[in-house]
Amino acid sequence: MKMKYWQAIHDATVQVMRHDERVFICGLGVPDPKGVFGTTLGLLEEFGPRRVFDTPACENATVGMLIGAAQQGMRPIMVNQRVDFTLLALDQIINHASKWRRMFGDVQHIPLVIRMLVGRGWGQGPQHSQSMHALFAHIPGLKVVVPSSPKDVKGLLIASIEGDDPVIFIEHRRLYDAEGDVPEGIYRIPLGKANVVYEGKDITIVATSHMVSEVKKARDILLKNGVSAEIIDLRTLRPLDSKTIIDSVKKTGRLVVVDGDWGPCGIAGEIVSIAAENCFNELKSPPRRITWPDMPAPTSVALESKFYPSIEDICSVVYQCLDRPVEMLQFESAQPESFIGPF
Numbered sequence: 307m308k309m310k311y312w313q314a315i316h317d318a319t320v321q322v323m324r325h326d327e328r329v330f331i332c333g334l335g336v337p338d339p340k341g342v343f344g345t346t347l348g349l350l351e352e353f354g355p356r357r358v359f360d361t362p363a364c365e366n367a368t369v370g371m372l373i374g375a376a377q378q379g380m381r382p383i384m385v386n387q388r389v390d391f392t393l394l395a396l397d398q399i400i401n402h403a404s405k406w407r408r409m410f411g412d413v414q415h416i417p418l419v420i421r422m423l424v425g426r427g428w429g430q431g432p433q434h435s436q437s438m439h440a441l442f443a444h445i446p447g448l449k450v451v452v453p454s455s456p457k458d459v460k461g462l463l464i465a466s467i468e469g470d471d472p473v474i475f476i477e478h479r480r481l482y483d484a485e486g487d488v489p490e491g492i493y494r495i496p497l498g499k500a501n502v503v504y505e506g507k508d509i510t511i512v513a514t515s516h517m518v519s520e521v522k523k524a525r526d527i528l529l530k531n532g533v534s535a536e537i538i539d540l541r542t543l544r545p546l547d548s549k550t551i552i553d554s555v556k557k558t559g560r561l562v563v564v565d566g567d568w569g570p571c572g573i574a575g576e577i578v579s580i581a582a583e584n585c586f587n588e589l590k591s592p593p594r595r596i597t598w599p600d601m602p603a604p605t606s607v608a609l610e611s612k613f614y615p616s617i618e619d620i621c622s623v624v625y626q627c628l629d630r631p632v633e634m635l636q637f638e639s640a641q642p643e644s645f646i647g648p649f
Contacts, residue, residue: 309488311481314460315345315421319383321492322467323353326381329467330357332368333385333421342385343423343482365391369398369420373406376416381467389422389438389476403472404447415470419463425478425516425566426614432602437567439514442474443543443576449473449497450543454518456486458541461495468494478516478566498545502554506536509560509624512551512577514540517564517615524620531636533624543573551577552584559590560627564620569597591627596620 309317323329331349333342337360341347350358361368365386372382386392392399403416424437443450449471453459459477466473503518504525513521518539525535536554540547555561561581563574574595581593596615604613622632 307488307490308485309456309460311456311459311477311484311486312344314456314488315463315477316341316347317488318460318463318467319345319349320352322464323349323357325492326468327357328379329381329383330359330375331383331385332359332361332372333387334361334363335387336360336385342387345421346385363391365395366398369395369403369418372418373398373403373416376403376418376472377406377414381417381419383419383421383467385421387423388434389424390433390436392420392422392438399442399448399472399474400445404445406447407471408447416472417467417470418472419466419475420473421475421477423477423479425480426603426610430603431605435603437476437515439474439476439543440567440572440576443546443573445544447471448544451475451497451541452515452543453477453541454481454513454515454539456484456488458495458501458539460488461493462497462541464492465494465497469497473497476515480516481519484519495541497542498547499541500547500550501539501541502550503537503539504535506534506558508534508558509562509627510536510538510551510554510558511562511564511620511624512538512540513564514543514573515566517566520615520617521564521620524617524624527617527621527635527637528624531621531634533628535624540573546576546580548580548584551580555581555585556588559588561585561589561593562596562620562623562627563593564596564615566614567597568600569595570600572597591629594623594627596623 336346337350375382406416426435451462453462563577565574578593625632
């Protein structure tokens with residue numbers, strides 16, 4: 307059935323909460339009338355205040371409380387409406403949740419899912435538009451999920467809630483209204499398995515989160531210009547599906563990584579490293595990264611359009627990898643992307 311991204315999150319949450327009484331959800335704004343952009347609407351009415359409740363703006367204490375609940379056999383979901391605010395809880399996430407299973411010999415697990423909203427809005431500036439997924443993916447013991455489609459967000463969320471490890475579940479604001487086919491009922495997409503969205507022979511393009519949708523648009527333009535691109539949606543950053551990346555790069559001989567985050571010490575660099583270490587003899591051109599400029603995000607909407615990678619940027623870098631003149635690229639005129647929410 308057709309669902310929007312936010313509806314798929316809502317459906318996954320309802321399905322799992324009906325199936326498992328140990329699951330509860332909390333966070334700033336969870337029972338509010340807007341229901342975290344629709345994803346928690348009606349949960350309070352169905353499951354009651356013991357399993358659906360608001361929390362104060364005290365992220366470190368809240369995550370600590372949820373770690374304790376997970377230790378006692380519960381399966382908490384925390385909703386944080388901005389990844390930026392989660393930085394206040396890094397002590398609990400990195401020093402406790404990520405390490406507990408290993409510290410205690412795999413006897414005690416922390417089945418905690420922290421949903422985080424990321425991504426540009428409309429002039430929200432450097433403190434409200436960060437991604438931070440590379441930071442969390444750097445930490446052993448954490449799993450990091452970055453779904454790009456309604457089908458994936460439902461299947462990955464169910465798998466995350468049912469798993470026994472702490473999961474950083476990152477949702478991009480610009481994906482909430484994306485629509486697609488979603489299976490009914492409970493189904494699971496395993497963490498650590500990338501998705502080959504389109505097969506191709508000329509170049510591999512690896513993308514994360516919202517950038518997958520931008521890469522799909524770029525692929526359509528490239529096809530019209532005679533370029534066959536293989537598109538890989540990572541889906542999870544930890545565990546990372548290296549095999550799918552390696553197999554694709556060995557086939558195409560070229561690699562571009564498109565990541566909605568900063569370049570230095572980031573996921574894009576990790577993917578390039580995997581290709582260099584495992585596909586060096588097959589590479590026909592140097593791998594390329596398309597990421598944010600090495601500076602905080604601007605507040606000005608006009609500057610935002612220059613800060614974030616565009617479809618034209620993706621196509622141009624692909625042409626450079628293929629050693630084709632960029633000026634020969636044919637772009638159709640397109641309306642600029644509009645965005646009115648969620649905030």
